[in-house]
Amino acid sequence: MKKWFSIFKSELSLILEDKSILLTILLAPFLYAFFIGSIYSEKEVSEIPVAVVDLDHSNLSRKVTQLIHTSEKISVEGHYSSLSDAMFSFNDLKTQGIVILPKNFQNNTMNLEGSHVELILNNTKFLTSNEINKSIQEVILTVAGGVRMQYFISNKIPVELAKQQAQPIMPVVKSIYNSTNNYGDYLLPVLLILILQQTLIIGFGQSVVHEFNHGVLLSLDKLNFFDFVQVLTAKSFYYILLYLAYFFVFYKLIFPHFSLSFNGSIFLHLFLAILFISAVILYTSLFASFFKTTIGWTEILAFSTYPLFLVSGYSWPIDAMPIGLQIFANILPSTPYFSIFNSLAKEGADLHHIMNGFVHLLILNLVGYFFLYIRFLFIKKRAFPLKLDQST
Template sequence: MKSWWDIFKSELSLIFEDKSILLTCLVAPLLYAFFVGSIYSEKEVNEIPIAVVDYDHSSLSRKVASLINSTEKVKLKGHFSNLEDALFYFNNLEVQGIVVLPKGFQKKTMNLEGAKIDLILNNTKFLTSNEINKSVQKVVLMVSGGVRMRYFVSNKIPIDMAKEKAQPILPVIKSIYNATNNYGDYLLPILLILILQQTLIIAFGQSVVHEFQHGILKDLNGISFLEFTKILSAKSAYYLFLYSAYFFVFYKLIFPHYTLVFNGSIGFHLLLGFLFITVILLYTILVASYFRTAIGWTEIMAFSTYPLFLVSGYSWPVESMPELLQWVANILPSTPYFNVFNSLSVEKAHLPDITSGFIHLLILLVLAYVLLYLRFSLSKNLISKGQVS
């Protein structure tokens, strides 16, 4: 049996011989960090060009168009009488949205019958489409409230009471942990960590598959679990230290480059990152041991990024998911880590506030190790039965 150091050197040789592993673990993290980050480099969007199609040609429809144009985020670039002309600008990406005010808009609105307003959006950029949607809704709510108030006043209802009846519930939005109130500041930190997670899984998984198919672990006969652990620890040591270094570089250079909020002790963040990477490595060994080819592993894991993100509980709460997905979410290391990271870096949480997430990661570490032992024992039993037969 090779020594730990010999196995470590063999892993380095494999990395530099296999261009796929080399590119995935050394080039892809930084390349994707700047590529994905560039999408959100201008996290706040202003003066988004839109068009209005006015079929009503009334004073109210013109007022609505004027109010939409006066909002902070959008800018009216065209006022049209038919949809075909507006679609020409839309299809040429000169405007990012079209507001369609129907014929009879003023009459139906003033009679409190309700008028349907169509909104056509370019959803290839969800940041801009979301801002257009919010701006139009804000104006429509304001206009409808004004119309209702005018109606109540005309019916001899006092102004104060009319205001209350017209807008019984007034929304009050206070941004606590996202001062700019945009998706870029919210999503980008986790997307950067997700890049590290997925490149680690893909690169290390390719190495593990190679080891089970062509390396020392091709035949587990005569290998104890202690030796099995030694081999895997030697193979994973390079990735453990490399990705710990990536976490440090991301926290100290990439996050400031994109002016992302990052609070908390850098040392404690790195400790949590080290624990997170360790759990990821154990899970990768466990799952990769069932694959026959590195290509098959890469194909599956490349398409797992979005599902893993969605189930992690960052896009919506875990407790709001179906029960089965809640179980899946709670055995994924990204679920507690994303929560702890966000609490520390954005919400300025203290140690007692993230104890449950830290313990969750430790439990997953033990669980992964136990499952790995069971996987090893099962493989040994299958080999023994095959030899007996």
């Protein structure tokens, strides 16, 4: 037990002495949380400026322009007769999109021949471009439905029947777990958890690499697996407590600060967070054992955030990925945890609703211990002959 506390104290000393670890685990979580959160602080955008290029100059094209201007999310900031003129304001970022109404727009539309309405978007801001695209589609579909209805009425079809024939399928969108129906509320909670995951991986990984090169694990051949686990447990105990506290602070303070929904039992959230943190630490220990320098570890892991997020299945269905990526995704602790968190925080699920994810996390912890044991035997077998050679 004295050895355990000795390792625990030396870990605290390492954290305080190593500025890289110190900044990663103590400053970075809050810095990135408020930085990333501020990007989505205004999760609903409105009055997005767009330009309209009217090549038809007809009553219908002017009506469409008016409908676009009065839509909830966008506002027409310029009317142009040529695309080249509209591109000036678009390139200067005075407008975020250009709607092009072609020649003969009214004639082709009224004759039910159809018209090709073009839309140019600034996709550097996906939230605004998405809202422009949806708003323009709604306007065009409304106009097209109205034209078809007038056509049917002119052919002596009763008004009610004309409505049904003009729009036989009426879409009804009801947001259940994302009441504001915007991408910010959907994405930001997981990004905040991703910040905790990545800072833990980078910070604890640096400590593990340092331990293999300068600490007790430098003489691994003298240790059995129990001693090896004792070292990692003592080193990771501080991180488990620290990041469990981070999860609590994020859930109770940062989530409400950004008006993010958080349902479910806080105790269940924290219990599952412990499983998640443990799995992350196990796999971090495993992969960090392959690195020789902390700089190399940091350089590689610093670029892993976005790929790990994409593969986790939160932004893209895992079933739609290639088989190899599906296997990789299912060995990531973030894959079941993101799903669990979503069910708890947004849907208010109970433990029996998330049993599959819970079991998945447990299995990942057990598998992590197994592969860590295999890795320990391999390193010890490789290191032991070296010690023999040195002694002779």
